Amino acid sequence: MTSKLWDADPDPAPDVPVARPRLPTADDILPYLREIDANRWYSNNGSLNQRFQEALRARIAAGHVVCLANATLGLALALMAQKPAKGSLCMMPSWTFAASAHAAVLAGLVPWLVDVDPNTQQLLPEAAAELLRQAPGKVGAVMPVMPFGGPLGAANWDRFKGDTGLAVAIDAAAAFDTLTPSRVPAVVSLHATKALGIGEGCFIASDDGALIDEIMKGANFGFANSREAAAPALNGKLSEYGAAVGLAALEAWPHTRAAYRRVATGYRRWLGSISGLSLPDGFGERWISSTVTVGLPIGSMDRTLTALMDAGIGVRRWWGGGLHRHAAFEHFPRAPLPVTEMLVATQLGLPCWTDLPDEAISRICSILGEAVTAG
Numbered sequence: 102m103t104s105k106l107w108d109a110d111p112d113p114a115p116d117v118p119v120a121r122p123r124l125p126t127a128d129d130i131l132p133y134l135r136e137i138d139a140n141r142w143y144s145n146n147g148s149l150n151q152r153f154q155e156a157l158r159a160r161i162a163a164g165h166v167v168c169l170a171n172a173t174l175g176l177a178l179a180l181m182a183q184k185p186a187k188g189s190l191c192m193m194p195s196w197t198f199a200a201s202a203h204a205a206v207l208a209g210l211v212p213w214l215v216d217v218d219p220n221t222q223q224l225l226p227e228a229a230a231e232l233l234r235q236a237p238g239k240v241g242a243v244m245p246v247m248p249f250g251g252p253l254g255a256a257n258w259d260r261f262k263g264d265t266g267l268a269v270a271i272d273a274a275a276a277f278d279t280l281t282p283s284r285v286p287a288v289v290s291l292h293a294t295k296a297l298g299i300g301e302g303c304f305i306a307s308d309d310g311a312l313i314d315e316i317m318k319g320a321n322f323g324f325a326n327s328r329e330a331a332a333p334a335l336n337g338k339l340s341e342y343g344a345a346v347g348l349a350a351l352e353a354w355p356h357t358r359a360a361y362r363r364v365a366t367g368y369r370r371w372l373g374s375i376s377g378l379s380l381p382d383g384f385g386e387r388w389i390s391s392t393v394t395v396g397l398p399i400g401s402m403d404r405t406l407t408a409l410m411d412a413g414i415g416v417r418r419w420w421g422g423g424l425h426r427h428a429a430f431e432h433f434p435r436a437p438l439p440v441t442e443m444l445v446a447t448q449l450g451l452p453c454w455t456d457l458p459d460e461a462i463s464r465i466c467s468i469l470g471e472a473v474t475a476g
């Protein structure tokens with residue numbers, strides 16, 4: 102086995118870790134736990150789940166929201182609910198997290214790994230329509246991904262879904278701050294490392310109420326209004342304890358967002374003066390995320406990694422070498438991936454957490470500046 106820098110966290114205990122999530126404290130959650138004690142209702146669409154869903158729905162102005170166990174199951178369920186033909190292809194960018202492909206496989210589909218647009222790092226609907234003509238088999242579904250939480254034109258995917266009749270599920274796992282609702286189901290992760298973290302969980306937003314009902318059925322043994330399993334299904338529900346953390350996390354969201362924004366604007370300020378480095382469009386201005394991914398000049402990745410690691414700075418190539426390099430996915434069909442390869446060679450995750458000191462940000466940026474200009 103060859104070891105690649107993206108295979109593992111190179112230094113398991115850096116001085117400045119790449120992520121250091123902070124979720125609601127025990128005191129923040131306690132009032133909600135007492136409610137659960139009083140209700141004696143622990144899962145199955147309990148009152149805390151209903152309130153959490155309604156609060157999320159109102160916040161992002163979606164027609165319907167359902168909370169589930171995690172985004173990997175959520176993506177699988179969002180695909181399954183649209184009933185794409187078993188064994189058909191699910192077009193998705195190779196430039197994403199492993200969960201996107203696992204979800205398609207869980208839904209009985211075969212990931213077809215395609216390239217992304219260099220500016221947005223996304224599969225765009227126009228490119229997807231073009232790719233459909235060159236498909237290596239029958240395409241049943243498409244999974245667009247919002248890279249590192251960056252914004253996506255959901256209305257265009259809505260139109261694509263209408264025009265093609267294909268199943269479409271948006272991997273919006275990191276996009277709590279940027280999601281704009283449409284009829285296409287969008288799956289937002291509530292994992293501890295995401296912007297709105299509750300530990301494990303996700304929500305799916307869509308303006309299509311019948312589709313959300315179908316997803317709920319798929320997440321609850323195929324039961325709708327009776328205890329008859331109407332179709333293949335699984336258990337993907339979020340417990341009342343998860344919803345309790347979620348309600349406390351939503352209360353704290355203005356503070357959490359402001360803290361991530363401080364970090365993002367800090368990086369933007371320092372990195373703006375270094376030529377050759379780039380941050381995603383609008384990051385720290387129009388949107389935030391729980392990760393910071395900087396674009397390095399081509400050919401500077403290795404020496405930048407070494408310089409940061411030597412200084413005790415945690416780094417992460419969040420999406421490694423692309424899906425096509427994972428042993429679990431390397432046999433899946435793929436289109437040419439030149440942009441993905443460019444992103445693999447240039448995109449680096451830097452420390453990002455709500456109380457990351459300003460001093461650490463300026464130090465990281467000056468190390469980066471020296472490393473990229475050393476070439």
Ligand SMILES: *Cc1c(COP(=O)(O)O)cnc(C)c1O
Pocket residue numbers: 171172173174197198200201246272274275290291292302303
């Ligand atoms: C975090 C993430 C997931 C997985 O979310 P879970 O809730 O942990 O299952 C999927 N896709 C992307 C792009 C992610 O960043």
